[in-house]
Amino acid sequence: MQDKPGMVEVLRCGACGALDAGPREICPRCHQAALQRHAVAGEGTLLTWTVIRRPPAAFRAEGCYAVAVVELDAGVKVTGRLEAPEDVKGLGARVRLLRSKDGVATFRAA
Amino acid sequence: MREVAITGVGSTSFGKHEGRGLESLAVEAANGALKRAGVERKEIGAVYLGNFIAGPLSGQEVLAGIVADELGLENIPCTKVEGACASGGIAFRHAVLSVAAGLCDAALVVGVEKMTHASGGQVTQALNCAMDNRSDGPSGLTFPGLFGLAWRIHAAKYGTSRDEVSAVVIKNKANGLKNPLAQLGADLSPEIIRQSQPIADPIQLYDCCPVSDGAAAVIVVAKERARDAPDLPIDVLASVQTRGSPRIGGHQDIVSFDATVKAAERAYQAAGLRPSDIDLVELHDCFSMAEIIDSEDLGLIPRGLGAKWAAEGRTRVGGEIPINASGGLLAKGHPVGATGVGQLYETVLQLRGLHANQVKGAGIGMTHNLGGAGIACSVSILKRSDA
Numbered sequence: 001m002q003d004k005p006g007m008v009e010v011l012r013c014g015a016c017g018a019l020d021a022g023p024r025e026i027c028p029r030c031h032q033a034a035l036q037r038h039a040v041a042g043e044g045t046l047l048t049w050t051v052i053r054r055p056p057a058a059f060r061a062e063g064c065y066a067v068a069v070v071e072l073d074a075g076v077k078v079t080g081r082l083e084a085p086e087d088v089k090g091l092g093a094r095v096r097l098l099r100s101k102d103g104v105a106t107f108r109a110a
Numbered sequence: 111m112r113e114v115a116i117t118g119v120g121s122t123s124f125g126k127h128e129g130r131g132l133e134s135l136a137v138e139a140a141n142g143a144l145k146r147a148g149v150e151r152k153e154i155g156a157v158y159l160g161n162f163i164a165g166p167l168s169g170q171e172v173l174a175g176i177v178a179d180e181l182g183l184e185n186i187p188c189t190k191v192e193g194a195c196a197s198g199g200i201a202f203r204h205a206v207l208s209v210a211a212g213l214c215d216a217a218l219v220v221g222v223e224k225m226t227h228a229s230g231g232q233v234t235q236a237l238n239c240a241m242d243n244r245s246d247g248p249s250g251l252t253f254p255g256l257f258g259l260a261w262r263i264h265a266a267k268y269g270t271s272r273d274e275v276s277a278v279v280i281k282n283k284a285n286g287l288k289n290p291l292a293q294l295g296a297d298l299s300p301e302i303i304r305q306s307q308p309i310a311d312p313i314q315l316y317d318c319c320p321v322s323d324g325a326a327a328v329i330v331v332a333k334e335r336a337r338d339a340p341d342l343p344i345d346v347l348a349s350v351q352t353r354g355s356p357r358i359g360g361h362q363d364i365v366s367f368d369a370t371v372k373a374a375e376r377a378y379q380a381a382g383l384r385p386s387d388i389d390l391v392e393l394h395d396c397f398s399m400a401e402i403i404d405s406e407d408l409g410l411i412p413r414g415l416g417a418k419w420a421a422e423g424r425t426r427v428g429g430e431i432p433i434n435a436s437g438g439l440l441a442k443g444h445p446v447g448a449t450g451v452g453q454l455y456e457t458v459l460q461l462r463g464l465h466a467n468q469v470k471g472a473g474i475g476m477t478h479n480l481g482g483a484g485i486a487c488s489v490s491i492l493k494r495s496d497a
Contacts, residue, residue, distance in 0.1 A: 006139050020358075021245065021359050022245070023244040023245065024246075030203075032142050032405060034222045034362050046416065047263070048260070048262045048263050048364070049259065049262065050255045050258030050259050050261075050262070050310045050311050050312075050313070051308070051310065051311040052250055052251070052252055052254075052255050053307075053308050053309055053310060053311075054252065054254065054309050054310070055231075055232065055234070055250055055252065056231060056234040056238050056250070057229075057231035057234065057235040058235060059195045059250040060231055062250065065250055067251045067255055067259070067412040069259060069358055069359070069364075074346065076359070077358070077359035078359065079245065079246045079251060079357075079358050080203055080249055080357065081249060081250070082282040083123075090266070091262060095144060102248065104248050106117055109308075
């Protein structure tokens with residue numbers, strides 16, 4: 001049995017209930033300024049990933065790192081990091097949240 | 111709306127212009143175009159200047175006014191247009207609108223960028239201004255990374271291989287060898303590409319366009335004023351601009367960009383044409399995978415077959431739909447704000463039958479300029495005025 005995964009903070013519209021990865025100012029569905037922070041389970045499907053080997057200046061100190069697009073089970077797509085990409089079996093693999101830092105979620109193979 | 115045409119065109123070479131500033135490059139290209147415009151300088155009623163990152167890389171803005179002053183133009187509206195990598199194509203559309211609407215009889219479009227004086231990290235950072243930096247940016251994603259993400263999906267969905275993608279690179283690099291304005295033409299093999307440095311897996315060095323300096327310019331005039339021009343006028347059948355999602359999460363998947371799909375649909379409709387009517391296209395191959403996606407989004411190649419058609423030689427000069435006979439961004443270079451105008455320059459030469467890598471019998475050409483993570487797009491369709 002694995003531990004319960006960590007939670008990923010997204011946005012939920014208090015008016016219509018739409019979820020969005022954010023940040024955003026107003027709800028993309030009903031356009032009300034009613035978006036609130038909302039935590040969803042950090043589990044989902046790996047849509048795609050890459051290894052950034054030439055980072056922009058602001059990320060240079062980190063060396064190489066993998067960036068991934070994950071569709072959370074809540075139905076929200078997030079762009080985050082992927083730890084140990086060699087462990088994922090391919091696109092569509094299950095991933096779960098490893099950590100969140102400065103609003104960026106890092107995932108790894110579930 | 112009035113019919114409009116392109117008369118004068120001008121361009122610097124694309125590449126490293128050491129010791130030359132943005133203004134110098136823009137004035138060279140624009141002055142070349144003005145000399146062949148067929149209208150007097152005092153008749154130019156508007157300037158639209160495409161530029162993306164003169165602010166962060168050179169500390170210079172208000173370039174449209176500076177360049178117009180150097181050129182001796184009147185006290186006309188001079189506007190800098192920014193739409194990331196699509197800045198030049200969007201500048202052109204605004205000039206077309208001004209003339210078509212009758213606000214002026216002639217307008218100057220110039221695109222310019224100066225990048226090679228900055229370090230690789232500075233350039234990557236500046237280019238990242240084209241992302242939505244509230245969402246995708248904080249992950250450390252780069253633009254090569256975006257097309258690495260797209261590549262894996264394209265490969266999984268359609269079985270696209272490394273060597274099929276390399277066919278795009280080999281073609282454009284070979285086309286670049288024939289273009290005197292190109293920065294980095296080359297005679298490459300699949301092996302050389304496979305052994306090149308990894309940049310953002312699966313993207314390798316040869317899958318990326320170079321960092322470039324350069325400028326290009328075209329003069330747009332009301333069609334009835336085009337007859338005084340010294341060179342064959344080129345009709346503008348359509349010039350369209352669209353928006354797409356600024357964010358990766360906003361795209362259905364990232365092997366298609368809505369902004370391109372919609373721009374192409376509207377351009378074909380405005381021109382009364384179908385994809386099979388297009389004789390050649392200059393499209394936005396900032397990365398090898400970008401050409402594959404663009405060619406499918408423009409309706410020129412069936413979905414999923416972009417790389418396979420390149421591997422079968424169907425997109426080379428002499429093939430069914432020649433793509434980037436100029437060498438494209440991969441070989442000609444990508445001085446960002448100049449690129450879209452450079453595509454128009456190349457297409458005008460093709461339609462006049464004067465290109466160094468001529469597509470035989472070219473009568474109708476398309477240009478496609480895409481910005482950011484698919485947020486901004488412009489598509490134009492041009493035609494020989496005597497065809």
